[in-house]
Amino acid sequence: ADTMRRQIREMHTLTSRPFGVNLVLDFPQEERLAVCLEERVPIISFFWRDPSHLVSRAKEGGAIVMHTVGSAADARRAVDAGVDVIVAQGWEAGGHVRGSVATMPLVPAVVDAVSPVPVVAAGGIADGRGLAAALALGAAGAWIGTRFLASNEAAIHPRYRERILQANEADTIYLDNLFDIRWPNAPHRTLRNQTVQTWETTGRPASGKRPGEGEVIGTSKSVGPIVRYQSYTPGADSEGDIDAMSLWAGQSVGLVSKTQFAAEIVREIAEQADSILRQLP
């Protein structure tokens, strides 16, 4: 929580624009939420499980509350709980994936379910074409992850960034619980790597019975030893067998081919979407 407080204060010195903190509800978040509200974080984004018990506290603390869902039914429940903005996350998203419906059919279904509550489209979006498509589907905006992993600002390991830049749209895999150490039972999408391939060629054994369970494959200054199958974002402060770690990536990874500054990525995406929507129909 101290690290978080320091990071939030730094953010406030870097921008006067709104920013958000994402809190994953498979872990206790009461203390972090309190820090966020004390430090006037403008947007609290909840992910995974039912956020009902924290929504009113966040709103009373002055934050706008977002929640990420994978179905129209979950979206309705979130709105009933007071959530201000719904994030509709498609199955093609990278990292942890809440549902099994792809962005294209999910977003209109969620919009129909919660309109006029704003819906942000997540999953499969990496450029202005995706943003324009999201807006056409009825979304108020797009949530973009993978493209920003390739930004200069993302504090990921250079080898992970290299893998992102090289991968094409068919190089990811959706996994029910492969990288489940430290975060069990949470489906996710990563690049196919040697850990995935070995698990597949050995017949997809269940968690606890996989080749190399418990094997330390690297270390991170902030996290400590990293074991095989750990849910871990390979950080700039890590070393070891980066290629064997959980290389989170969405299917939009095929559209990501260069490293840029985050501001440049945002500008490029907005301009491309604008240009597409002006030219169509």
Add this chain to the structure above:
Amino acid sequence: ADTMRRQIREMHTLTSRPFGVNLVLDFPQEERLAVCLEERVPIISFFWRDPSHLVSRAKEGGAIVMHTVGSAADARRAVDAGVDVIVAQGWEAGGHVRGSVATMPLVPAVVDAVSPVPVVAAGGIADGRGLAAALALGAAGAWIGTRFLASNEAAIHPRYRERILQANEADTIYLDNLFDIRWPNAPHRTLRNQTVQTWETTGRPASGKRPGEGEVIGTSKSVGPIVRYQSYTPGADSEGDIDAMSLWAGQSVGLVSKTQFAAEIVREIAEQADSILRQLP
């Protein structure tokens, strides 16, 4: 082939506009292709496997050739083989599904791979929002299936149509080879039904070892007896346990809630897409 010839001739009497015939290349199609070309079918659409050996024959016969792919690499191969129009089919599509990349990230990747060859987006599209999104992604048009299953013209069983109208976006499942009798090893998407649920609760046994293998669950005038796990589109001429059959549907099924004439569906989708693109940004 005689039935097909009769149907093509009927189509020519019904319209002077272009129409297509879809040929699935997991089955011998030389004879059907010859009939199509003799009868001047304007568009030949190939699906599944490499179409290279048939493309030049179709083009020399005067047809425009389309091929459905699930990745940018497959799209490039198809264009190299002379295909005129690429159909990029996302994982959220209903019926048999060629790839595992969703429409949102697939279409731009395919467009980048084959431009200026036209790309048609398939999978997850059921209304004008989806068509507008497809165009924003760089597609030249949209391929729509599930919505037309609910049309008055679709010769499907009324109970199957009812299931389509009732289902929401989360009610489908992608299956590697569950409904594999008569068409093995071809992944597909259907509504979850009792056949799917029983197979899941019995531990997803392999083909040949599933509960009720070989059991006749219905009959069709045109096809004969229908067994459990058969790849079969429940037709208006079928009877039996329709609910237990392969109820093909894409994830856009959540956007399909009424029966309409096909012409009305086309008009409504085009008008909605047009209106969205005029209002954005």
